[in-house]
Each structure stands twice: as C-alpha cells, then as structure tokens.
Amino acid sequence: xxxxxxxxxxxxxxxxxxxxxxxxxxxxxxxxxxxxxxxxxxxxxxxxxxxxxxxxxxxxxxxxxxxxxxxxxxxxxxxxxxxxxxxxxxxxxxxxxxxxxxxxxxxxxxxxxxxxxxxxxxxxxxxxxxxxxxxxxxxxxxxxxxxxxxxxxxxxxxxxxxxxxxxxxxxxxxxxxxxxxxxxxxxxxxxxxxxxxxxxxxxxxxxxxxxxxxxxxxxxxxxxxxxxxxxxxxxxxxxxxxxxxxxxxxxxxxxxxxxxxxxxxxxxxxxxxxxxxxxxxxxxxxxxxxxxxxxxxxxxxxxxxxxxxxxxxxxxxxxxxxxxxxxxxxxxxxxxxxxx
Numbered sequence: 001x002x003x004x005x006x007x008x009x010x011x012x013x014x015x016x017x018x019x020x021x022x023x024x025x026x027x028x029x030x031x032x033x034x035x036x037x038x039x040x041x042x043x044x045x046x047x048x049x050x051x052x053x054x055x056x057x058x059x060x061x062x063x064x065x066x067x068x069x070x071x072x073x074x075x076x077x078x079x080x081x082x083x084x085x086x087x088x089x090x091x092x093x094x095x096x097x098x099x100x101x102x103x104x105x106x107x108x109x110x111x112x113x114x115x116x117x118x119x120x121x122x123x124x125x126x127x128x129x130x131x132x133x134x135x136x137x138x139x140x141x142x143x144x145x146x147x148x149x150x151x152x153x154x155x156x157x158x159x160x161x162x163x164x165x166x167x168x169x170x171x172x173x174x175x176x177x178x179x180x181x182x183x184x185x186x187x188x189x190x191x192x193x194x195x196x197x198x199x200x201x202x203x204x205x206x207x208x209x210x211x212x213x214x215x216x217x218x219x220x221x222x223x224x225x226x227x228x229x230x231x232x233x234x235x236x237x238x239x240x241x242x243x244x245x246x247x248x249x250x251x252x253x254x255x256x257x258x259x260x261x262x263x264x265x266x267x268x269x270x271x272x273x274x275x276x277x278x279x280x281x282x283x284x285x286x287x288x289x290x291x292x293x294x295x296x297x298x299x300x301x302x303x304x305x306x307x308x309x310x311x312x313x314x315x316x317x318x319x320x321x322x323x324x325x326x327x328x329x330x331x332x333x334x335x336x337x338x339x340x
Contacts (some may be wrong), residue, residue: 002308004021007032007206007316010066010324011042015051018043022052024325026059028332029340031298033059034316039068040104041265046079053086060090064172064206064316065154067098068110073121076139081126081140084147089222092204093173095119096154099234102264109238112159119151119167124308151185156235158188160243160274165192172316175235175290177209177307184244186311190257204314207307211317212294214329220294221284226264227320233260233274252281297334304339314319 008030010017025033033052037045045063052061061083066076076093084091095118097109110118121138123129128141128146150169155161164171171189176182190200210227214220221228236253237241244255256277265274278284288294293303304315321327 002305002339003302003306005031005314006336006339007034007060007062007314007318008119009036009065009186009316009327010319011036011044013042015043015055018051019055019238019277021324022055022092026056028328029336030059031063032314032316034062034064034072034296037063037070038099038104038265040263041100042259046083049083050086053083053091058278060092062094062152064094064152064208064263065099066094067096067101067116069102069107070097070105070112073118073133074125074140077122078140078142080122080146081143084126084149089147092150092152092170093122094152094170096156096160097238100236100262103265111334112163115153115160116163116167119153119163122149122151123167123169145162148164152204152206155185155189156243157239160190161185161188162167162192162195162222164203165189165194165198165200165312166196168203169324171207172206172208173288174208174231176207177291177293177310178289178313180312181244182310184242188242194318206314206316207312207315208291208296209307210292210320210333211335213297213300213327214294215296217299220293221288224292224294224320225284226275227279227318228292229256229260229263229274231285231291232287233246233257233262238317240269240317247288249286251281252283256281256283266298297330301338304335308339309331 012045035045035048080093080299094117119133125140126147126149130137149249152170153164155164173185210224212220216272255333264274294301
C-alpha cells in the first residue's frame, strides 16, 4: 500500500466554527492543517495559526502561502517563533509573491529577491541567529531559546522553484498532478538544489489538490470552476514560460487573467464572476487535470493512486465545498483507509 500524507485547510470567518473544524480534522487523522494569508477575505493567518497551535496536539500546522509585502521580516520571524513555541515544533511558514492579499489592497507582488530575503531572515532569526539585512542586523532578542521554523516556498515558476531548491526547507506545488507538469517542476527544483550543493530529497514537497466528491467527475469539476480560474491566475500571472503550458493555450490563459477579479478569490459558486471564465476560454479540462481530483469516492481513490505513481507523497486537499464536515467524514471513511 502506498502511504500518502494528507493536509487540508479552510478559510475562517468565525473562530467558534474554526475550533470545531480543527477538532474534527485532527481527529480524522490529517497530517497537516493549513491556512492561507489573505487578510481582506478571511481571518488573519497568524491569529489562525496561534489558535490552531493551542487547539490541536498532533497535526503539523502551516501557513501554506503568505507574502513578504504586508509585514517586515522581523515581524514575520517574531510571529513564527511565537507560534512555534505554542505548537511545540509543529509549525511551518510558506512564502510566495502574494496574490489576493496584495491585489485587494493595491500592493504590487513581491520580487523573487524579496521572497529570498524574507525566507532567509525567518530561517536565521527563529533559529536564534542574526540576519544581516543590508547592513541592519535583525534578531529576536526576546527569544529565550531557538525555535527554528521551516520555511516553504509556494513555487509555481522556474525562478521560485530554483530558489526553493537552493534555500527552502520545503515547497508547495500547484497544478503539478500530471507527469509532464511534475517533471518540469522537479527539474527546476533539482537545478536549484544542485547550485547549493543540496539534493531535491532535502525538501519537503507538498502538492495542492482540489478533492471534490460528486456523483460524477464532470459534476465535481463544474462545481469549482471559479477555483480553477483562481489557480490559473496565480500560477501563470508572471510568465507562461517554463511551466509546461501548451503553446495553443497561451492566448486563452492570457484572456482569463485579463478578466480575473481578485475580490472573489477562493469563493466557489455560481455568483462568482470568475467561474464563467473557465468555459469562456475553454480551459476546463486542461486546468482540472493539473490540480483537481473529482467524482465518487472510489474514483477519487483511483486518481490518488495514479498521482502517487508519479512520485507524489504529500497532498494538501482543499475543501472548496459548502458542507466541510460531511466532506471530511467521507474522506475519513472512504478515502484515507486506502493510504494508511
């Protein structure tokens, strides 16, 4: 039996609901509980992880995607070290250039250099060291003892994937559940690792996956078309090169991104105007294959075994559905036993 590790996350608007969600998710057996960073759309991520650290006991915790633009590196490091103390070493911090968190407040995405600066500052400071920030020493003088925080990069293009290979403790990949897309990403990660005298095996690699239970595969995919649009928007927004995108789809992807509305990011449903973009640009089948597993539970198990055969071992399954509690019980009863 192939053993997979599973993570999952949610967007939070009420902390009483979040407590119930955390207790069920950890009780079911998820290995990793996550949140994102989009302060205008859901509760603040460090508050969420502080709450999770004091509510849970076993599962690892991660902010899978944050950004370097809304907080100074010293502020991030201090928050990360604080959570790590509460979590007893279970916490990870993920970085990327910033998507809806920045678009919704009119701030430009961070550069690859800014991502590297923040990553290395957090790694150094939480481990009890001093980071040289262009001549300014940054340290956590309050830290009674080191509380190292692994830093991941949500890496979707060649530059960030090579950066992850060089310096990150882990990487979060989106749209890489097909052999060709995964091969491209692994090539970039391996090249970066080689530049730093490391191996790809030194990284903890997690894959994002929309896992949807539905009467049929098509019905499941149709229910998250706005999510597919959101993933495409942030995967391809800086460049189409080096991501394995077929040339005949380039114009369609550019069209989708030109109309994407960030205020509706990660809100599935027919009222989301981004949903129509998937059919308008005829991208449904291509995008779904890269990052979505949908259909009856037995079909989802088949597809998970399929992606495991490509070398995937750690998967964050997103809960873009209305009834997350029924979804988690179905996952626990009909999917998880096949990989334990």
